[in-house]
Amino acid sequence: MTRIVIIGGGPAGYEAALVAAQLGAEVTVIERDGLGGASVLTDCVPSKTLIAAAGTMTSVRDSAVLGLRGADVSTVALDLGTVNRRVKGLAMAQSADIRERLLGEGVRIVAGTARLSDEIRGLAEHRVEVIGSDGAAGETLECDVVLIATGADPRVLAGAEPDGERILDWRDVYDLDEMPEHLVVVGSGVTGAEFASGYLEAGVPVTLVSSRDQVLPGEDSDAAAVVEEVFKARGGRIAERGRAASVTRTEKGVRVDLTDGRTVEGSHALMTVGTVPNTAGLNLEQCGVAVSESGHVVVDRVSRTSVSGIYAAGDVTGVFQLASVAAMQGRIAMWHALGEAVTPIRLKTVAANVFTHPEIATVGVQEKSLPEGVPLDVVRLPLATNARAKMSDLRDGFVKLFARQATGVVVGGVVVAPGASELILPIALAVTKGLTVSDLAHTFAIYPSLSGSITEAGRRLMGADALA
Ligand SMILES: Cc1cc2nc3c(=O)[nH]c(=O)nc-3n(C[C@H](O)[C@H](O)[C@H](O)COP(=O)(O)OP(=O)(O)OC[C@H]3O[C@@H](n4cnc5c(N)ncnc54)[C@H](O)[C@@H]3O)c2cc1C
Numbered sequence: 001m002t003r004i005v006i007i008g009g010g011p012a013g014y015e016a017a018l019v020a021a022q023l024g025a026e027v028t029v030i031e032r033d034g035l036g037g038a039s040v041l042t043d044c045v046p047s048k049t050l051i052a053a054a055g056t057m058t059s060v061r062d063s064a065v066l067g068l069r070g071a072d073v074s075t076v077a078l079d080l081g082t083v084n085r086r087v088k089g090l091a092m093a094q095s096a097d098i099r100e101r102l103l104g105e106g107v108r109i110v111a112g113t114a115r116l117s118d119e120i121r122g123l124a125e126h127r128v129e130v131i132g133s134d135g136a137a138g139e140t141l142e143c144d145v146v147l148i149a150t151g152a153d154p155r156v157l158a159g160a161e162p163d164g165e166r167i168l169d170w171r172d173v174y175d176l177d178e179m180p181e182h183l184v185v186v187g188s189g190v191t192g193a194e195f196a197s198g199y200l201e202a203g204v205p206v207t208l209v210s211s212r213d214q215v216l217p218g219e220d221s222d223a224a225a226v227v228e229e230v231f232k233a234r235g236g237r238i239a240e241r242g243r244a245a246s247v248t249r250t251e252k253g254v255r256v257d258l259t260d261g262r263t264v265e266g267s268h269a270l271m272t273v274g275t276v277p278n279t280a281g282l283n284l285e286q287c288g289v290a291v292s293e294s295g296h297v298v299v300d301r302v303s304r305t306s307v308s309g310i311y312a313a314g315d316v317t318g319v320f321q322l323a324s325v326a327a328m329q330g331r332i333a334m335w336h337a338l339g340e341a342v343t344p345i346r347l348k349t350v351a352a353n354v355f356t357h358p359e360i361a362t363v364g365v366q367e368k369s370l371p372e373g374v375p376l377d378v379v380r381l382p383l384a385t386n387a388r389a390k391m392s393d394l395r396d397g398f399v400k401l402f403a404r405q406a407t408g409v410v411v412g413g414v415v416v417a418p419g420a421s422e423l424i425l426p427i428a429l430a431v432t433k434g435l436t437v438s439d440l441a442h443t444f445a446i447y448p449s450l451s452g453s454i455t456e457a458g459r460r461l462m463g464a465d466a467l468a
Protein backbone atom coordinates (compact mmCIF):
# COMPACT_ATOMS: atom_id res chain seq x y z
CA MET A 1 0.00 0.00 0.00
CA THR A 2 1.39 3.44 -0.92
CA ARG A 3 2.07 5.50 2.20
CA ILE A 4 1.25 9.19 1.72
CA VAL A 5 1.94 12.05 4.12
CA ILE A 6 0.20 15.36 3.48
CA ILE A 7 1.51 18.47 5.24
CA GLY A 8 -1.34 20.96 5.64
CA GLY A 9 -5.08 20.35 5.82
CA GLY A 10 -6.42 23.20 3.63
CA PRO A 11 -8.21 22.66 0.29
CA ALA A 12 -4.99 21.41 -1.35
CA GLY A 13 -4.29 18.94 1.45
CA TYR A 14 -7.76 17.64 2.33
CA GLU A 15 -8.94 17.23 -1.27
CA ALA A 16 -5.72 15.35 -2.03
CA ALA A 17 -6.32 13.14 1.03
CA LEU A 18 -9.82 12.24 -0.16
CA VAL A 19 -8.54 11.20 -3.61
CA ALA A 20 -5.63 9.20 -2.18
CA ALA A 21 -7.88 7.40 0.32
CA GLN A 22 -10.37 6.62 -2.44
CA LEU A 23 -7.52 5.02 -4.41
CA GLY A 24 -6.59 2.82 -1.49
CA ALA A 25 -3.47 4.59 -0.19
CA GLU A 26 -2.52 4.81 3.50
CA VAL A 27 -2.95 8.55 4.14
CA THR A 28 -1.83 10.78 7.02
CA VAL A 29 -2.62 14.51 7.13
CA ILE A 30 -0.51 16.63 9.48
CA GLU A 31 -2.20 19.92 10.31
CA ARG A 32 -1.05 22.74 12.57
CA ASP A 33 -4.17 24.87 13.09
CA GLY A 34 -7.30 22.95 12.05
CA LEU A 35 -8.81 21.02 9.14
CA GLY A 36 -9.98 23.23 6.28
CA GLY A 37 -6.85 25.33 6.58
CA ALA A 38 -6.69 29.09 6.32
CA SER A 39 -9.26 28.88 3.54
CA VAL A 40 -11.98 27.65 5.89
CA LEU A 41 -10.82 29.06 9.24
CA THR A 42 -9.58 32.58 8.50
CA ASP A 43 -9.57 33.60 4.83
CA CYS A 44 -12.04 32.53 2.18
CA VAL A 45 -15.02 31.27 4.17
CA PRO A 46 -15.02 33.99 6.90
CA SER A 47 -14.60 36.84 4.41
CA LYS A 48 -17.40 35.59 2.17
CA THR A 49 -19.69 35.16 5.19
CA LEU A 50 -19.03 38.75 6.31
CA ILE A 51 -19.55 39.99 2.75
CA ALA A 52 -22.84 38.07 2.49
CA ALA A 53 -24.16 39.88 5.58
CA ALA A 54 -22.97 43.29 4.39
CA GLY A 55 -24.38 42.71 0.89
CA THR A 56 -27.78 41.78 2.28
CA MET A 57 -27.80 44.93 4.35
CA THR A 58 -27.11 47.02 1.25
CA SER A 59 -29.82 45.22 -0.71
CA VAL A 60 -32.35 46.05 1.98
CA ARG A 61 -31.18 49.66 2.16
CA ASP A 62 -31.37 49.98 -1.62
CA SER A 63 -34.78 48.39 -1.90
CA ALA A 64 -36.83 51.56 -1.45
CA VAL A 65 -36.50 52.18 -5.18
CA LEU A 66 -38.33 48.87 -5.85
CA GLY A 67 -41.28 50.12 -3.82
CA LEU A 68 -40.44 48.67 -0.41
CA ARG A 69 -41.60 50.81 2.46
CA GLY A 70 -41.05 50.46 6.20
CA ALA A 71 -39.80 52.64 8.96
CA ASP A 72 -36.24 51.41 8.89
CA VAL A 73 -35.50 50.10 5.40
CA SER A 74 -32.91 52.79 4.71
CA THR A 75 -31.26 52.57 8.12
CA VAL A 76 -30.86 48.84 8.78
CA ALA A 77 -27.46 48.01 10.28
CA LEU A 78 -25.33 44.98 11.12
CA ASP A 79 -24.94 43.63 14.61
CA LEU A 80 -21.21 42.94 14.60
CA GLY A 81 -21.30 40.51 17.54
CA THR A 82 -23.88 38.34 15.77
CA VAL A 83 -21.99 38.52 12.48
CA ASN A 84 -18.67 37.55 14.10
CA ARG A 85 -20.22 34.67 16.02
CA ARG A 86 -21.83 33.42 12.81
CA VAL A 87 -18.55 33.77 10.86
CA LYS A 88 -16.59 31.77 13.44
CA GLY A 89 -19.39 29.24 13.95
CA LEU A 90 -19.61 28.50 10.21
CA ALA A 91 -15.85 28.17 9.93
CA MET A 92 -15.67 25.75 12.87
CA ALA A 93 -18.64 23.73 11.56
CA GLN A 94 -17.10 23.42 8.10
CA SER A 95 -13.76 22.43 9.61
CA ALA A 96 -15.53 19.74 11.69
CA ASP A 97 -17.35 18.46 8.58
CA ILE A 98 -14.04 18.08 6.74
CA ARG A 99 -12.47 16.29 9.70
CA GLU A 100 -15.41 13.91 9.90
CA ARG A 101 -15.28 13.21 6.17
CA LEU A 102 -11.53 12.47 6.27
CA LEU A 103 -11.84 10.19 9.29
CA GLY A 104 -14.75 8.45 7.57
CA GLU A 105 -12.52 7.72 4.58
CA GLY A 106 -9.87 6.19 6.84
CA VAL A 107 -7.44 9.12 6.75
CA ARG A 108 -5.24 9.52 9.84
CA ILE A 109 -5.08 13.08 11.17
CA VAL A 110 -2.11 14.22 13.25
CA ALA A 111 -2.11 17.60 15.04
CA GLY A 112 1.22 19.41 14.85
CA THR A 113 3.75 21.17 12.67
CA ALA A 114 5.53 18.99 10.13
CA ARG A 115 8.93 19.22 8.50
CA LEU A 116 10.78 17.07 6.01
CA SER A 117 13.62 15.13 7.54
CA ASP A 118 15.19 13.12 4.71
CA GLU A 119 18.81 12.49 5.76
CA ILE A 120 19.99 11.36 2.35
CA ARG A 121 18.81 12.88 -0.89
CA GLY A 122 17.54 10.71 -3.75
CA LEU A 123 16.02 7.83 -1.78
CA ALA A 124 12.65 6.43 -2.84
CA GLU A 125 11.40 6.75 0.75
CA HIS A 126 10.85 10.06 2.56
CA ARG A 127 10.66 11.02 6.23
CA VAL A 128 8.43 13.63 7.85
CA GLU A 129 8.85 14.75 11.46
CA VAL A 130 6.00 16.14 13.57
CA ILE A 131 6.55 18.87 16.17
CA GLY A 132 3.81 19.17 18.80
CA SER A 133 2.21 22.48 19.82
CA ASP A 134 4.51 22.48 22.87
CA GLY A 135 7.54 22.49 20.54
CA ALA A 136 8.51 18.93 21.46
CA ALA A 137 9.51 16.56 18.67
CA GLY A 138 6.86 13.94 18.07
CA GLU A 139 6.72 10.94 15.76
CA THR A 140 8.62 10.56 12.50
CA LEU A 141 6.62 9.16 9.61
CA GLU A 142 8.17 7.18 6.80
CA CYS A 143 6.36 7.31 3.49
CA ASP A 144 6.54 6.88 -0.29
CA VAL A 145 4.93 10.21 -1.21
CA VAL A 146 4.84 13.62 0.48
CA LEU A 147 2.47 16.45 -0.46
CA ILE A 148 3.48 19.92 0.73
CA ALA A 149 0.23 21.91 1.09
CA THR A 150 1.15 24.50 3.70
CA GLY A 151 -0.55 27.56 2.17
CA ALA A 152 0.46 31.19 2.69
CA ASP A 153 0.25 33.81 5.44
CA PRO A 154 -0.38 37.57 5.29
CA ARG A 155 2.68 39.60 4.23
CA VAL A 156 3.78 42.02 6.96
CA LEU A 157 4.99 45.44 5.86
CA ALA A 158 7.93 46.62 8.00
CA GLY A 159 6.75 49.68 9.93
CA ALA A 160 3.12 48.57 9.76
CA GLU A 161 3.07 45.45 11.92
CA PRO A 162 -0.45 44.38 12.92
CA ASP A 163 -1.23 44.69 16.64
CA GLY A 164 -4.63 42.99 16.45
CA GLU A 165 -6.38 46.08 17.86
CA ARG A 166 -6.08 49.00 15.45
CA ILE A 167 -3.59 47.77 12.88
CA LEU A 168 -5.10 44.58 11.57
CA ASP A 169 -4.56 41.86 9.03
CA TRP A 170 -7.59 40.12 7.49
CA ARG A 171 -7.47 37.35 10.09
CA ASP A 172 -7.95 39.83 12.98
CA VAL A 173 -11.17 41.50 11.89
CA TYR A 174 -13.55 38.90 13.33
CA ASP A 175 -12.32 39.70 16.84
CA LEU A 176 -13.39 43.37 16.70
CA ASP A 177 -16.03 44.30 19.27
CA GLU A 178 -17.27 47.31 17.33
CA MET A 179 -17.39 48.34 13.71
CA PRO A 180 -14.47 50.65 12.81
CA GLU A 181 -15.44 54.32 12.69
CA HIS A 182 -13.26 54.80 9.64
CA LEU A 183 -11.38 51.91 8.08
CA VAL A 184 -8.25 52.50 6.02
CA VAL A 185 -7.59 49.49 3.79
CA VAL A 186 -3.96 49.35 2.62
CA GLY A 187 -3.52 47.46 -0.67
CA SER A 188 -6.07 47.19 -3.48
CA GLY A 189 -5.53 43.62 -4.71
CA VAL A 190 -8.43 41.17 -4.46
CA THR A 191 -8.32 40.95 -0.64
CA GLY A 192 -8.19 44.74 -0.19
CA ALA A 193 -10.94 45.41 -2.74
CA GLU A 194 -13.23 42.78 -1.22
CA PHE A 195 -12.86 44.07 2.35
CA ALA A 196 -13.12 47.73 1.27
CA SER A 197 -16.33 46.95 -0.63
CA GLY A 198 -17.69 44.74 2.17
CA TYR A 199 -17.09 47.21 5.01
CA LEU A 200 -18.49 50.08 2.93
CA GLU A 201 -21.62 48.00 2.34
CA ALA A 202 -21.75 47.37 6.09
CA GLY A 203 -21.99 51.14 6.57
CA VAL A 204 -18.37 51.83 7.58
CA PRO A 205 -16.59 54.83 6.00
CA VAL A 206 -13.66 53.37 4.05
CA THR A 207 -10.51 54.81 2.47
CA LEU A 208 -8.66 52.45 0.16
CA VAL A 209 -4.93 53.06 -0.28
CA SER A 210 -4.25 51.89 -3.82
CA SER A 211 -0.68 51.87 -5.05
CA ARG A 212 -1.74 51.55 -8.70
CA ASP A 213 -3.58 53.73 -11.26
CA GLN A 214 -6.63 51.52 -10.82
CA VAL A 215 -7.80 49.23 -8.05
CA LEU A 216 -7.61 45.48 -8.78
CA PRO A 217 -4.61 45.80 -11.12
CA GLY A 218 -4.82 42.12 -12.08
CA GLU A 219 -8.43 42.28 -13.27
CA ASP A 220 -10.13 43.37 -16.51
CA SER A 221 -9.78 47.20 -16.64
CA ASP A 222 -13.44 47.81 -17.54
CA ALA A 223 -14.49 45.59 -14.65
CA ALA A 224 -12.16 47.33 -12.18
CA ALA A 225 -13.50 50.71 -13.40
CA VAL A 226 -17.11 49.65 -12.60
CA VAL A 227 -16.15 48.48 -9.10
CA GLU A 228 -14.23 51.72 -8.51
CA GLU A 229 -17.18 53.85 -9.69
CA VAL A 230 -19.67 51.99 -7.50
CA PHE A 231 -17.30 52.22 -4.52
CA LYS A 232 -16.94 55.99 -4.96
CA ALA A 233 -20.68 56.49 -5.60
CA ARG A 234 -21.36 54.82 -2.25
CA GLY A 235 -19.03 57.27 -0.50
CA GLY A 236 -15.81 55.21 -0.46
CA ARG A 237 -12.58 57.16 -0.85
CA ILE A 238 -9.50 56.05 -2.74
CA ALA A 239 -5.98 57.36 -2.05
CA GLU A 240 -4.82 56.80 -5.62
CA ARG A 241 -1.24 55.87 -6.43
CA GLY A 242 -0.59 55.78 -2.69
CA ARG A 243 2.01 53.39 -1.32
CA ALA A 244 2.04 53.00 2.46
CA ALA A 245 5.46 53.55 4.05
CA SER A 246 4.28 52.96 7.61
CA VAL A 247 1.20 52.70 9.80
CA THR A 248 1.29 54.02 13.36
CA ARG A 249 -1.13 54.27 16.26
CA THR A 250 -2.42 57.72 17.15
CA GLU A 251 -4.48 58.86 20.11
CA LYS A 252 -7.72 58.30 18.20
CA GLY A 253 -6.77 55.53 15.83
CA VAL A 254 -4.16 55.12 13.12
CA ARG A 255 -2.14 57.19 10.70
CA VAL A 256 -0.96 55.78 7.39
CA ASP A 257 2.06 57.62 6.01
CA LEU A 258 2.42 57.29 2.25
CA THR A 259 5.77 57.26 0.48
CA ASP A 260 4.89 60.53 -1.35
CA GLY A 261 4.37 62.43 1.92
CA ARG A 262 0.57 62.23 2.06
CA THR A 263 -1.09 60.84 5.18
CA VAL A 264 -4.41 59.08 5.67
CA GLU A 265 -6.02 58.91 9.11
CA GLY A 266 -8.64 56.48 10.31
CA SER A 267 -9.81 54.54 13.35
CA HIS A 268 -8.36 51.22 12.08
CA ALA A 269 -6.02 50.09 9.30
CA LEU A 270 -6.48 46.79 7.52
CA MET A 271 -3.28 45.54 5.88
CA THR A 272 -3.89 43.65 2.64
CA VAL A 273 -0.48 43.88 0.96
CA GLY A 274 -0.18 40.29 -0.24
CA THR A 275 0.90 36.93 1.12
CA VAL A 276 4.07 34.94 1.78
CA PRO A 277 4.27 31.18 1.17
CA ASN A 278 4.56 28.97 4.28
CA THR A 279 7.90 27.30 3.64
CA ALA A 280 9.89 28.36 6.70
CA GLY A 281 11.05 25.43 8.80
CA LEU A 282 10.08 22.77 6.26
CA ASN A 283 13.72 21.84 5.53
CA LEU A 284 13.13 22.25 1.81
CA GLU A 285 16.68 23.29 0.97
CA GLN A 286 18.22 20.39 2.85
CA CYS A 287 15.98 17.96 0.99
CA GLY A 288 16.68 19.53 -2.41
CA VAL A 289 13.18 20.92 -3.04
CA ALA A 290 13.58 23.92 -5.35
CA VAL A 291 11.92 27.22 -4.45
CA SER A 292 11.49 30.28 -6.68
CA GLU A 293 12.83 33.77 -5.95
CA SER A 294 9.48 34.65 -4.40
CA GLY A 295 9.87 31.68 -2.01
CA HIS A 296 7.18 29.50 -3.62
CA VAL A 297 7.77 25.78 -4.14
CA VAL A 298 8.41 25.18 -7.84
CA VAL A 299 6.01 22.63 -9.36
CA ASP A 300 5.11 21.39 -12.81
CA ARG A 301 1.58 20.94 -14.14
CA VAL A 302 1.10 17.63 -12.30
CA SER A 303 2.30 19.18 -9.00
CA ARG A 304 5.74 17.49 -8.95
CA THR A 305 8.56 19.34 -7.18
CA SER A 306 12.23 18.96 -8.06
CA VAL A 307 12.44 15.89 -5.77
CA SER A 308 10.96 12.59 -6.88
CA GLY A 309 8.07 11.54 -4.62
CA ILE A 310 7.62 15.04 -3.16
CA TYR A 311 4.67 16.99 -4.56
CA ALA A 312 3.31 20.44 -3.67
CA ALA A 313 -0.09 22.07 -4.17
CA GLY A 314 -1.97 25.24 -3.32
CA ASP A 315 -0.84 28.69 -2.21
CA VAL A 316 2.63 27.45 -1.26
CA THR A 317 3.24 27.00 -5.01
CA GLY A 318 1.98 30.49 -5.93
CA VAL A 319 0.05 29.10 -8.89
CA PHE A 320 -3.23 31.12 -8.94
CA GLN A 321 -3.98 31.49 -5.23
CA LEU A 322 -7.51 30.11 -5.27
CA ALA A 323 -9.12 27.38 -3.19
CA SER A 324 -10.40 25.70 -6.37
CA VAL A 325 -6.92 25.61 -7.93
CA ALA A 326 -5.33 24.40 -4.68
CA ALA A 327 -7.84 21.54 -4.52
CA MET A 328 -7.28 20.58 -8.17
CA GLN A 329 -3.48 20.66 -7.79
CA GLY A 330 -3.80 18.40 -4.73
CA ARG A 331 -6.03 15.91 -6.53
CA ILE A 332 -3.78 15.90 -9.60
CA ALA A 333 -0.75 15.20 -7.38
CA MET A 334 -2.42 12.13 -5.94
CA TRP A 335 -3.70 10.82 -9.28
CA HIS A 336 -0.18 11.19 -10.64
CA ALA A 337 1.54 9.66 -7.62
CA LEU A 338 -0.84 6.70 -7.55
CA GLY A 339 -0.51 5.96 -11.26
CA GLU A 340 -3.93 7.11 -12.44
CA ALA A 341 -4.48 8.71 -15.86
CA VAL A 342 -4.10 12.42 -15.20
CA THR A 343 -4.57 15.62 -17.20
CA PRO A 344 -2.05 18.33 -16.28
CA ILE A 345 -3.70 21.42 -14.81
CA ARG A 346 -5.03 23.83 -17.47
CA LEU A 347 -4.76 27.33 -16.06
CA LYS A 348 -6.55 28.83 -19.10
CA THR A 349 -9.77 27.22 -17.86
CA VAL A 350 -9.66 28.52 -14.28
CA ALA A 351 -12.67 30.60 -13.26
CA ALA A 352 -12.14 33.21 -10.54
CA ASN A 353 -14.36 35.69 -8.75
CA VAL A 354 -13.81 38.92 -6.86
CA PHE A 355 -16.53 39.27 -4.22
CA THR A 356 -16.92 43.04 -4.42
CA HIS A 357 -20.18 44.84 -5.16
CA PRO A 358 -20.78 44.14 -7.98
CA GLU A 359 -18.79 40.92 -8.29
CA ILE A 360 -16.22 40.36 -11.05
CA ALA A 361 -16.03 36.82 -12.46
CA THR A 362 -13.50 35.88 -15.12
CA VAL A 363 -12.43 32.80 -17.03
CA GLY A 364 -9.95 32.02 -19.78
CA VAL A 365 -8.22 34.55 -22.00
CA GLN A 366 -8.28 38.15 -20.76
CA GLU A 367 -7.56 41.37 -22.67
CA LYS A 368 -4.67 42.26 -20.32
CA SER A 369 -2.76 39.07 -21.01
CA LEU A 370 -3.56 38.85 -24.72
CA PRO A 371 -0.50 38.86 -26.98
CA GLU A 372 -0.61 41.71 -29.56
CA GLY A 373 -2.31 40.86 -32.85
CA VAL A 374 -4.22 37.74 -31.74
CA PRO A 375 -7.37 37.72 -33.89
CA LEU A 376 -10.18 37.65 -31.33
CA ASP A 377 -13.72 39.00 -31.46
CA VAL A 378 -14.94 40.78 -28.35
CA VAL A 379 -18.43 41.85 -27.34
CA ARG A 380 -19.41 43.77 -24.22
CA LEU A 381 -23.08 43.96 -23.21
CA PRO A 382 -23.95 46.38 -20.42
CA LEU A 383 -26.17 44.91 -17.71
CA ALA A 384 -28.44 47.93 -18.02
CA THR A 385 -29.79 46.49 -21.32
CA ASN A 386 -30.93 43.24 -19.66
CA ALA A 387 -34.66 43.05 -18.84
CA ARG A 388 -34.16 41.14 -15.56
CA ALA A 389 -31.52 43.62 -14.45
CA LYS A 390 -33.93 46.51 -15.08
CA MET A 391 -36.61 44.78 -12.96
CA SER A 392 -34.18 44.53 -10.05
CA ASP A 393 -32.75 48.02 -10.68
CA LEU A 394 -29.27 46.63 -11.44
CA ARG A 395 -27.35 49.14 -13.51
CA ASP A 396 -23.67 48.53 -12.91
CA GLY A 397 -22.01 45.70 -14.77
CA PHE A 398 -21.66 43.88 -18.06
CA VAL A 399 -21.00 40.60 -19.82
CA LYS A 400 -17.91 40.39 -22.02
CA LEU A 401 -17.10 37.47 -24.28
CA PHE A 402 -13.91 36.65 -26.21
CA ALA A 403 -14.02 34.27 -29.19
CA ARG A 404 -11.57 33.19 -31.86
CA GLN A 405 -12.28 35.08 -35.07
CA ALA A 406 -11.77 32.12 -37.41
CA THR A 407 -13.80 29.52 -35.54
CA GLY A 408 -16.03 31.33 -33.05
CA VAL A 409 -14.64 29.16 -30.23
CA VAL A 410 -15.22 30.89 -26.89
CA VAL A 411 -11.84 31.44 -25.21
CA GLY A 412 -12.70 33.74 -22.33
CA GLY A 413 -15.20 35.97 -20.61
CA VAL A 414 -15.88 38.48 -17.87
CA VAL A 415 -19.12 38.97 -15.95
CA VAL A 416 -19.58 42.01 -13.73
CA ALA A 417 -22.83 41.72 -11.80
CA PRO A 418 -24.22 40.83 -8.42
CA GLY A 419 -23.94 37.03 -8.39
CA ALA A 420 -21.34 36.98 -11.19
CA SER A 421 -19.76 33.98 -9.41
CA GLU A 422 -22.85 31.95 -10.36
CA LEU A 423 -23.23 33.44 -13.85
CA ILE A 424 -19.72 32.63 -15.10
CA LEU A 425 -20.34 28.86 -15.24
CA PRO A 426 -21.76 28.66 -18.82
CA ILE A 427 -18.77 30.64 -20.09
CA ALA A 428 -16.37 28.46 -18.07
CA LEU A 429 -18.01 25.38 -19.57
CA ALA A 430 -17.69 26.84 -23.07
CA VAL A 431 -13.99 27.65 -22.52
CA THR A 432 -13.25 24.23 -21.00
CA LYS A 433 -15.09 22.27 -23.68
CA GLY A 434 -14.19 24.45 -26.68
CA LEU A 435 -17.82 25.42 -27.37
CA THR A 436 -18.53 28.13 -29.94
CA VAL A 437 -20.49 31.38 -29.78
CA SER A 438 -23.07 29.57 -31.87
CA ASP A 439 -23.39 26.87 -29.15
CA LEU A 440 -24.08 29.63 -26.61
CA ALA A 441 -26.48 31.41 -28.95
CA HIS A 442 -28.54 28.26 -29.51
CA THR A 443 -28.82 27.50 -25.78
CA PHE A 444 -32.15 28.41 -24.20
CA ALA A 445 -31.75 30.93 -21.42
CA ILE A 446 -34.65 31.69 -19.10
CA TYR A 447 -36.52 34.89 -19.91
CA PRO A 448 -36.05 37.15 -18.11
CA SER A 449 -32.66 36.28 -16.62
CA LEU A 450 -29.20 37.78 -16.27
CA SER A 451 -27.79 34.67 -17.96
CA GLY A 452 -29.79 35.74 -21.03
CA SER A 453 -27.03 38.33 -21.56
CA ILE A 454 -24.55 35.44 -22.04
CA THR A 455 -26.55 33.77 -24.80
CA GLU A 456 -27.20 37.22 -26.30
CA ALA A 457 -23.44 37.91 -26.30
CA GLY A 458 -23.05 34.61 -28.20
CA ARG A 459 -25.60 35.79 -30.79
CA ARG A 460 -23.82 39.13 -31.21
CA LEU A 461 -20.62 37.26 -32.11
CA MET A 462 -22.24 34.63 -34.32
CA GLY A 463 -21.01 36.31 -37.49
CA ALA A 464 -17.51 35.32 -36.41
CA ASP A 465 -18.35 31.62 -36.48
CA ALA A 466 -17.12 30.90 -39.99
CA LEU A 467 -17.49 27.15 -39.53
CA ALA A 468 -21.10 27.25 -38.29
C1 LIG B 1 -9.08 37.07 2.52
C2 LIG B 1 -9.01 35.96 1.51
C3 LIG B 1 -10.16 35.57 0.87
C4 LIG B 1 -10.10 34.54 -0.08
N1 LIG B 1 -11.24 34.21 -0.74
C5 LIG B 1 -11.20 33.24 -1.68
C6 LIG B 1 -12.36 32.91 -2.42
O1 LIG B 1 -13.42 33.50 -2.24
N2 LIG B 1 -12.28 31.91 -3.33
C7 LIG B 1 -11.11 31.25 -3.56
O2 LIG B 1 -11.08 30.34 -4.41
N3 LIG B 1 -9.99 31.56 -2.88
C8 LIG B 1 -10.01 32.54 -1.97
N4 LIG B 1 -8.87 32.88 -1.29
C9 LIG B 1 -7.65 32.09 -1.53
C10 LIG B 1 -7.75 30.77 -0.76
O3 LIG B 1 -8.01 31.02 0.59
C11 LIG B 1 -6.41 30.02 -0.91
O4 LIG B 1 -6.10 29.89 -2.26
C12 LIG B 1 -6.51 28.65 -0.25
O5 LIG B 1 -6.63 28.78 1.14
C13 LIG B 1 -5.27 27.81 -0.55
O6 LIG B 1 -5.40 26.55 0.05
P1 LIG B 1 -4.13 25.76 0.60
O7 LIG B 1 -4.63 24.40 0.93
O8 LIG B 1 -3.02 25.90 -0.35
O9 LIG B 1 -3.69 26.52 1.90
P2 LIG B 1 -4.40 26.91 3.28
O10 LIG B 1 -5.87 27.01 3.17
O11 LIG B 1 -3.64 28.11 3.73
O12 LIG B 1 -4.08 25.69 4.24
C14 LIG B 1 -2.76 25.37 4.59
C15 LIG B 1 -2.76 24.73 5.96
O13 LIG B 1 -1.45 24.22 6.22
C16 LIG B 1 -1.16 24.39 7.58
N5 LIG B 1 0.31 24.36 7.75
C17 LIG B 1 1.22 25.27 7.35
N6 LIG B 1 2.47 24.87 7.63
C18 LIG B 1 2.34 23.65 8.24
C19 LIG B 1 3.26 22.73 8.75
N7 LIG B 1 4.58 22.94 8.68
N8 LIG B 1 2.78 21.60 9.32
C20 LIG B 1 1.45 21.35 9.38
N9 LIG B 1 0.52 22.21 8.89
C21 LIG B 1 0.96 23.34 8.31
C22 LIG B 1 -1.76 25.73 7.93
O14 LIG B 1 -2.03 25.78 9.30
C23 LIG B 1 -3.05 25.70 7.09
O15 LIG B 1 -4.11 25.21 7.87
C24 LIG B 1 -8.88 33.91 -0.36
C25 LIG B 1 -7.71 34.31 0.29
C26 LIG B 1 -7.77 35.34 1.21
C27 LIG B 1 -6.51 35.78 1.88
Ligand SMILES: NC(=O)c1ccc[n+]([C@@H]2O[C@H](COP(=O)([O-])OP(=O)(O)OC[C@H]3O[C@@H](n4cnc5c(N)ncnc54)[C@H](O)[C@@H]3O)[C@@H](O)[C@H]2O)c1
Nearest residue numbers: 187188189190191192211243244272273274321353354355
Ligand atom coordinates in the same frame (compact mmCIF):
# COMPACT_ATOMS: atom_id res chain seq x y z
N1 LIG C 1 -12.12 35.94 -4.18
C1 LIG C 1 -10.97 35.30 -4.24
O1 LIG C 1 -10.85 34.28 -4.90
C2 LIG C 1 -9.81 35.82 -3.48
C3 LIG C 1 -9.97 36.74 -2.44
C4 LIG C 1 -8.84 37.22 -1.80
C5 LIG C 1 -7.59 36.80 -2.20
N2 LIG C 1 -7.48 35.90 -3.20
C6 LIG C 1 -6.17 35.50 -3.72
O2 LIG C 1 -5.18 35.60 -2.75
C7 LIG C 1 -3.98 36.11 -3.31
C8 LIG C 1 -3.50 37.29 -2.52
O3 LIG C 1 -4.34 38.41 -2.77
P1 LIG C 1 -4.06 39.78 -2.06
O4 LIG C 1 -5.02 40.78 -2.54
O5 LIG C 1 -4.00 39.52 -0.60
O6 LIG C 1 -2.59 40.10 -2.50
P2 LIG C 1 -2.01 40.73 -3.87
O7 LIG C 1 -0.57 40.51 -3.82
O8 LIG C 1 -2.79 40.23 -5.03
O9 LIG C 1 -2.34 42.28 -3.73
C9 LIG C 1 -1.69 43.10 -2.80
C10 LIG C 1 -1.75 44.53 -3.30
O10 LIG C 1 -1.14 45.34 -2.32
C11 LIG C 1 -0.38 46.31 -2.98
N3 LIG C 1 0.66 46.80 -2.06
C12 LIG C 1 1.80 46.17 -1.68
N4 LIG C 1 2.50 46.94 -0.82
C13 LIG C 1 1.78 48.07 -0.66
C14 LIG C 1 1.96 49.25 0.11
N5 LIG C 1 3.05 49.43 0.87
N6 LIG C 1 1.02 50.22 0.04
C15 LIG C 1 -0.09 50.06 -0.72
N7 LIG C 1 -0.32 48.97 -1.48
C16 LIG C 1 0.61 47.98 -1.43
C17 LIG C 1 0.19 45.60 -4.19
O11 LIG C 1 0.55 46.53 -5.19
C18 LIG C 1 -0.99 44.74 -4.61
O12 LIG C 1 -1.83 45.40 -5.53
C19 LIG C 1 -4.29 36.47 -4.75
O13 LIG C 1 -3.78 35.51 -5.62
C20 LIG C 1 -5.78 36.50 -4.80
O14 LIG C 1 -6.29 36.14 -6.07
C21 LIG C 1 -8.55 35.41 -3.86
